[in-house]
Amino acid sequence: MATPKEILNPLRNSVSYSLDASPTATFHSPPATGSFMASLAMRAAAKQLKPFNTEDIKILLLENVNQTGRDILTAQGYQVEFLKTSLPEDQLIEKIKDVHVIGIRSKTKLTAKVLQEAKNLLVIGCFCIGTNQVDLEYAAKQGIAVFNSPFANSRSVAELVIAEIITLARQLGDRSLEMHRGTWNKVSNKCWEVRGKTLGIVGYGHIGSQLSVLAEAMGISVIYYDVVSLMAIGTARQVPTLDALLDEADFVTLHVPETPETKNLLSTKQFELMKDGAYVINASRGTVVDIPALVKAMRAGKIAGAALDVFPNEPAANGDYFTTDLNGWAEELRGLNNIILTPHIGGSTEEAQRAIGIEVADALVRYINQGTTLGSVNLPEVNMRSITLDESNHARIIYIHRNVPGVLRKVNEILGDHNVDKQISDSKGDIAYLMADVSDVRHEDIKDIYDSLDSLSSRIMTRVLY
Ligand SMILES: NC(=O)c1ccc[n+]([C@@H]2O[C@H](COP(=O)([O-])OP(=O)(O)OC[C@H]3O[C@@H](n4cnc5c(N)ncnc54)[C@H](O)[C@@H]3O)[C@@H](O)[C@H]2O)c1
Numbered sequence: 203m204a205t206p207k208e209i210l211n212p213l214r215n216s217v218s219y220s221l222d223a224s225p226t227a228t229f230h231s232p233p234a235t236g237s238f239m240a241s242l243a244m245r246a247a248a249k250q251l252k253p254f255n256t257e258d259i260k261i262l263l264l265e266n267v268n269q270t271g272r273d274i275l276t277a278q279g280y281q282v283e284f285l286k287t288s289l290p291e292d293q294l295i296e297k298i299k300d301v302h303v304i305g306i307r308s309k310t311k312l313t314a315k316v317l318q319e320a321k322n323l324l325v326i327g328c329f330c331i332g333t334n335q336v337d338l339e340y341a342a343k344q345g346i347a348v349f350n351s352p353f354a355n356s357r358s359v360a361e362l363v364i365a366e367i368i369t370l371a372r373q374l375g376d377r378s379l380e381m382h383r384g385t386w387n388k389v390s391n392k393c394w395e396v397r398g399k400t401l402g403i404v405g406y407g408h409i410g411s412q413l414s415v416l417a418e419a420m421g422i423s424v425i426y427y428d429v430v431s432l433m434a435i436g437t438a439r440q441v442p443t444l445d446a447l448l449d450e451a452d453f454v455t456l457h458v459p460e461t462p463e464t465k466n467l468l469s470t471k472q473f474e475l476m477k478d479g480a481y482v483i484n485a486s487r488g489t490v491v492d493i494p495a496l497v498k499a500m501r502a503g504k505i506a507g508a509a510l511d512v513f514p515n516e517p518a519a520n521g522d523y524f525t526t527d528l529n530g531w532a533e534e535l536r537g538l539n540n541i542i543l544t545p546h547i548g549g550s551t552e553e554a555q556r557a558i559g560i561e562v563a564d565a566l567v568r569y570i571n572q573g574t575t576l577g578s579v580n581l582p583e584v585n586m587r588s589i590t591l592d593e594s595n596h597a598r599i600i601y602i603h604r605n606v607p608g609v610l611r612k613v614n615e616i617l618g619d620h621n622v623d624k625q626i627s628d629s630k631g632d633i634a635y636l637m638a639d640v641s642d643v644r645h646e647d648i649k650d651i652y653d654s655l656d657s658l659s660s661r662i663m664t665r666v667l668y
């Protein structure tokens with residue numbers, strides 16, 4: 203009968219080999235820890251190997267990523283450094299140099315300049331919806347996967363916008379401020395019910411469509427404009443152009459991504475096209491509204507109120523000032539009536555942040571441990587069933603490469619001497635992602651395979667998991 207030590211050996215053995223060339227090259231299973239019975243129970247329950255040395259994985263989490271995400275990552279045995287704020291570029295460059303994983307939210311700018319310093323970086327987790335803060339193309343060219351949480355905070359944003367629609371229609375912000383200052387000002391002039399009014403939603407995606415349902419429940423008519431043709435929910439109606447929406451809507455709310463096309467989507471011309479006394483809500487990205495033009499339109503009485511949750515330049519941390527140093531028009535904005543200014547809190551609820559923490563951390567673990575790219579926003583989505591504990595001499599080869607002719611032939615020449623159990627390859631633009639599970643491989647074989655793949659001219663990143 204096998205001794206406890208022998209039973210655990212297959213896991214332990216896999217720790218003994220590593221390549222010096224690159225920390226991204228080879229990962230292997232963690233040593234078994236804890237009592238024998240506990241380890242045995244774990245083995246029996248676990249279906250998947252964790253094919254790498256977890257202690258080697260360094261993760262930097264910025265911007266107060268939720269505890270749920272931190273717990274999942276630390277439970278894997280990764281070295282997790284956690285900071286509540288984002289970092290200025292020079293400090294970010296210093297920190298990113300030796301980490302394998304970085305977790306951010308909307309404020310950390312991962313530009314090409316920053317990413318080119320990240321020599322060990324495997325994967326970026328955006329613990330939010332937006333990925334505009336990351337140079338996705340550059341990351342893909344370096345073989346760095348990017349994951350986000352595409353809809354875990356959509357409902358929170360939609361609920362905030364509902365609150366803002368009523369708050370603006372009833373001038374609640376101003377009344378509350380007056381009371382805080384000791385002034386009683388009971389007015390009904392230009393205060394409205396929302397029932398029977400028209401909400402114009404620009405961008406009918408996850409958030410826009412949620413909002414549509416909530417708004418209709420309050421007796422609001424919904425129209426929407428989107429660059430793609432989308433099925434209307436309830437009695438909402440798609441309109442063919444932004445101008446058509448602006449012409450009809452009492453409230454205009456923006457739910458588009460930050461792209462070159464959405465920059466200043468609402469500017470002087472668009473405000474002129476809107477109904478007199480209409481309202482503007484922006485909880486998408488700060489660049490989507492031309493704020494100086496909004497200030498003018500509000501001063502002229504054309505726009506009766508606005509709610510802004512996002513700004514072109516946002517402070518790095520709580521407690522930082524929101525001043526003209528950051529955005530030249532900050533004082534003018536603050537001086538307006540019936541304007542709600544919030545510090546990018548659309549997705550900031552306990553529910554959303556917990557769900558995002560779990561979703562993104564799980565995606566990171568899957569990618570680190572198994573190479574699965576399902577849900578990646580910049581690499582082709584490739585998934586294969588996990589290597590199981592019964593398959594102790596198997597290795598998973600991951601070869602991220604330039605999508606040029608002849609690569610698969612060369613890869614298969616290298617893998618040809620081995621038993622390839624499964625193989626899958628997919629491409630996205632110039633980048634291709636190949637995953638192959640090879641059985642009956644010895645440590646020497648793994649090194650040969652790694653070295654041979656890594657020397658191909660098409661190589662972007664090679665990883666071997668076992
Ligand atoms: N304030 C916050 O805290 C917060 C929270 C979550 C998301 N957001 C922002 O909201 C944006 C929208 O989120 P989502 O989950 O609904 O995204 P989504 O991708 O589900 O929907 C976006 C929609 O916008 C449409 N679109 C793109 N360009 C357009 C254009 N030029 N004109 C009209 N429509 C256009 C798309 O076709 C899509 O249907 C995100 O990109 C993010 O920047 C902000």
Ligand SMILES: O=C(O)CC[C@@H](O)C(=O)O
Pocket residue numbers: 307308309329330331332333355546548549
């Ligand atoms: O939490 C954040 O920082 C970003 C929230 C939101 O803008 C998103 O993109 O999900």
